[in-house]
Amino acid sequence: MSEISVTWWGHSTTWLADSGTTLLTDPLMTDRLFHLRRALGDRPTLPTAPDAVLISHLHADHFHLPSLKAVPGEAQLIVPRGAAAFVAKGLGRGYADRCVELVPGEKTTVGELTVHAVPAAHDGGRGAWSRMRSEAMGFIVEGAGRTWFGGDTGLFDAMSGFGPLDLALIPVGGWGPTLGAEGHLDAEDGAEALRRVKAAWAVPVHYGTFWPMGMGRIRPYMFSGPGKEFARHAAKLAPGAEVRVLAHGETLTIEPAA
Template sequence: MNGLVMRFLGHSTVRLELAGRVVLTDPALTRSIGGLVRVAAPLPRHTWQGVDLVLISHLHGDHLHLPSLRRLGPDVLIVVPRGAGEWLRRRGFSAVHEIGVGETVDESGLRITAVPAKHSGHRWGPRFTHGPQAPAIGYLIEAAGVRVYNSGDTDLFEEMAGFGPLDVALLPVWGWGPNLGPGHLDPERAAEAVRLLRPRVTVPVHWGTLAVPGIARTGRMRRLLTEPPRRFATAAEGDTEVLVTEPGEQVALRDNTEVGE
């Protein structure tokens, strides 16, 4: 696909290699994230080394995870929603670039544009008013005639219809618990998002990686760790090519010269 290589590292973390640059979305790289444990296989170092650019969609702890960011080294460029930069700099990260909806970052052949998302932007969740807050965003990533949409956490919104044409969409299809709170997509609503976005290829993310200790082995939770992307593939059949990829594995993109044309 015009030189695009992607690996789904789990949860909302995807490694993209495009135009000679390596991008990582919402890094969640460790064995635990806050009170959650990683139930997918641990990540080998090579899957997250050599990153040039990190895209943070919002401030929630499973998307802006400080220990994971520290693994990437002090010089990696971190793009965050406008309003979050100073909070991150105070924690020792110097190469931080803030971006708001409609703004772009050009990085050595990559063009990164912030787009809206429908999700709480508060660090501690939608019910809190104290602490850091910045609007949740998604990203359009463009280079070499390829356009990739990374939604971050979001619910449906009509403006999605204006993001195309898209070669690849990274869409969440679940979360980390037995239920979804507001501002998320389940498999069927993610399929509705596909019909707005019209991507050639969709990779379901935000599934199969993190769980609450003690309930990960229950029957219902075991199903929720595996079923959502397959439910999504069924619901979206005929509207996009769905590439269900296990956490840690490379996405099986086809070499298609028509992509991006």
């Protein structure tokens, strides 16, 4: 039987393999980003060049140009609509020519996989300093099974239509000692998202990696705790799901439902 495997490299960076095709999500392959430092885990060590890179939205901790440049090979870049011009300006026309722009509701094919862009409840701007905006999104990857990568999102009603899924990669935290009420999931809301999407397996992401410099002692539970808290809440809210809290660089392999 075909298998799906996912390796978590910290924050929202995962390596997803399905049906002989490999995808890299929201690569952040550096030790520093603005005022943030990689406080746990090593930089991603990719086993090979991916077939495609999925970029969920424009925020710099998800759409990081130096990290895209560090990805080996010439992967297809699946990005929010309008972002190819940003890639061309930052990395050159060769990178922009590899971009496939999507908005939620659209899809593309990578090898044996179909990649669907799906909605996300999250701010779509690059940042307060930039006028660049696009619609934030997640992805459902269909191959041997169905995997949802949430990107960064809050709860929203339409996610109940995503399932059933074999695997959900769910953001459950952030990179600082506070987490905005809108546009993000904490551990409990992440468990509610798992209940809504009806996934057989879940891996928590988007926590436990980057932290503001000089703030290591401020609310440390928001750094290290979300993964285990997500598993605890999921046992109550989505008792039929299996949750695996991965260490950085650890891989989960599952057999999708027939």
